[in-house]
Amino acid sequence: MLIPHPLLGPRNAQEFTYLGDAQLLRRPDPQAPDAEAAFCDYVFQRSNPAGVHQELWFHEQGDRSWLVVTRNTVTHEILGAELACDVAKREGAQ
Amino acid sequence: MTFSGFKVIKEALTGHKGWGPLWRTPEPKAQYDVVIVGGGGHGLATAYYLAKVYGVTNVAVLEKGWIGSGNVGRNTTIIRSNYLLPGNQPFYEFSMKLWENLEQDTNFNSMVSQRGIINLFHSDGQRDAYRRRGNAMMLSGAGARLLSQADLRERAPFLNFDNARFPIKGGLMQERAGTARHDGVAWGYARGADMRGVDIIQNCEVTGFRMDAGRVTGVETTRGVIGAGKVGVAVAGNSGRVMAMAGRRLPIESQVLQAFVSEGLKPVIPGVITFGAGHFYISQSDKGGLVFGGDLDGYNSYAQRGGLPVVEDVLEGGMALMPMLGRARLLRNWGGIVDMSMDGSPIIDRTDIGDLYFNGAWNYGGFKATPASGYAFAHLLARDEPHETARAFRFDRFARGYVIDEKGVGAQPNLH
Numbered sequence: 164m165l166i167p168h169p170l171l172g173p174r175n176a177q178e179f180t181y182l183g184d185a186q187l188l189r190r191p192d193p194q195a196p197d198a199e200a201a202f203c204d205y206v207f208q209r210s211n212p213a214g215v216h217q218e219l220w221f222h223e224q225g226d227r228s229w230l231v232v233t234r235n236t237v238t239h240e241i242l243g244a245e246l247a248c249d250v251a252k253r254e255g256a257q
Numbered sequence: 258m259t260f261s262g263f264k265v266i267k268e269a270l271t272g273h274k275g276w277g278p279l280w281r282t283p284e285p286k287a288q289y290d291v292v293i294v295g296g297g298g299h300g301l302a303t304a305y306y307l308a309k310v311y312g313v314t315n316v317a318v319l320e321k322g323w324i325g326s327g328n329v330g331r332n333t334t335i336i337r338s339n340y341l342l343p344g345n346q347p348f349y350e351f352s353m354k355l356w357e358n359l360e361q362d363t364n365f366n367s368m369v370s371q372r373g374i375i376n377l378f379h380s381d382g383q384r385d386a387y388r389r390r391g392n393a394m395m396l397s398g399a400g401a402r403l404l405s406q407a408d409l410r411e412r413a414p415f416l417n418f419d420n421a422r423f424p425i426k427g428g429l430m431q432e433r434a435g436t437a438r439h440d441g442v443a444w445g446y447a448r449g450a451d452m453r454g455v456d457i458i459q460n461c462e463v464t465g466f467r468m469d470a471g472r473v474t475g476v477e478t479t480r481g482v483i484g485a486g487k488v489g490v491a492v493a494g495n496s497g498r499v500m501a502m503a504g505r506r507l508p509i510e511s512q513v514l515q516a517f518v519s520e521g522l523k524p525v526i527p528g529v530i531t532f533g534a535g536h537f538y539i540s541q542s543d544k545g546g547l548v549f550g551g552d553l554d555g556y557n558s559y560a561q562r563g564g565l566p567v568v569e570d571v572l573e574g575g576m577a578l579m580p581m582l583g584r585a586r587l588l589r590n591w592g593g594i595v596d597m598s599m600d601g602s603p604i605i606d607r608t609d610i611g612d613l614y615f616n617g618a619w620n621y622g623g624f625k626a627t628p629a630s631g632y633a634f635a636h637l638l639a640r641d642e643p644h645e646t647a648r649a650f651r652f653d654r655f656a657r658g659y660v661i662d663e664k665g666v667g668a669q670p671n672l673h
Binding site: 164176177181182183184200203204206207208209210211212213216218234236237238239 | 555668
């Protein structure tokens with residue numbers, strides 16, 4: 164698989180380490196009254212879709228950036244990639 | 258129809274005209290006491306033990322393809338009970354005991370062959386860890402033996418003992434472990450369940466659940482609505498997909514695991530051998546093919562095929578362990594989708610929806626667990642309480658902090 168790195172262009176997926184569902188960017192509020200249940204959900208539960216999936220890949224043997232890669236889990240087709248920090252900033256701004 | 262040596266000889270002499278189909282092809286009824294979603298090894302074993310042990314025979318097994326077309330026909334056929342943790346080991350040992358009597362129990366040749374498994378160790382520290390595991394196995398009655406390098410040189414002289422980086426110092430052996438004919442296991446359970454009145458309905462995909470007041474009352478399928486007193490989901494690999502129809506998320510990622518087989522060779526591998534310094538395991542089938550595998554591809558997938566980097570990685574592991582492997586030709590490789598859970602251990606439990614039960618999260622370990630998984634799931638469906646060997650396999654173990662993490666890597670499914 165080739166991952167279209169937003170800064171470096173297409174890179175071999177072997178240079179990356181896979182972490183999992185990009186929901187891991189959306190850390191719950193530890194001060195919220197339901198924080199315990201929210202963190203349990205955050206750490207352990209996954210949507211695990213068959214189809215389009217947003218996921219975190221770490222460019223370990225490259226520029227060591229975190230990417231949010233949009234990929235189809237049925238065909239392995241990669242539909243796009245963004246820097247995770249850009250995604251986090253955009254979501255934080257909303 | 259029962260199988261016997263006499264029957265085989267009689268059929269051989271009369272042109273094999275007396276064999277019939279091993280199970281019926283019934284139309285689905287409108288209502289069953291129990292509907293099992295998934296006609297793989299676990300679903301069929303569940304139906305078999307429900308009918309045989311618990312007397313529940315008004316049962317349907319729904320399979321979207323043909324029975325045994327999923328992971329029960331795609332694995333590397335290893336059976337063993339060499340786990341460490343108390344939540345796991347008694348369960349797998351219960352499974353091993355069921356394997357030992359499976360052929361007599363189902364009257365079907367599952368080709369269970371207790372040729373032994375050897376986990377190699379490559380350092381003093383690893384030897385001590387394996388000694389501890391062997392002690393845990395002996396506590397559960399599974400038996401274990403620590404082999405010295407001299408023992409190993411006798412049993413498996415082809416191993417790369419003097420590898421500069423990972424010399425082989427010895428191994429932990431479970432003599433009762435071995436292999437079985439994976440398709441035969443599915444067929445034996447299907448036939449046994451069918452003979453006791455279970456309807457096996459193939460080409461019948463579940464497309465949704467019927468619910469009423471927080472309870473499940475049936476399933477919607479490509480062959481119409483089927484009512485059910487209870488529904489058991491046993492679709493490991495596709496657990497996320499099926500439980501999403503009930504609006505539930507799971508502590509599971511679906512990932513692809515590859516397996517490999519070489520051309521047929523004369524007997525050379527004496528049992529199952531696993532590499533302790535990389536991830537590689539190998540055995541030899543009765544046809545002579547070397548059957549082996551290694552790591553997951555490591556990302557979410559429902560594709561039933563993996564990538565070449567993992568092929569390379571697995572073959573490198575094999576070459577490091579037994580350089581003679583390089584002289585064999587790789588015949589086929591394929592992928593299966595496995596439920597990788599957040600602690601590497603399975604789930605057999607009720608769900609929070611009434612009358613809906615779940616069996617899945619089998620990680621790498623589904624095939625060897627087939628008999629005990631079916632038995633324990635049948636127990637849960639019939640009695641509404643967990644089987645004594647499967648009490649730890651609950652959904653709420655994550656929230657309660659009672660994870661069963663054999664490798665101690667935490668909530669990272671691709672590392673289990």
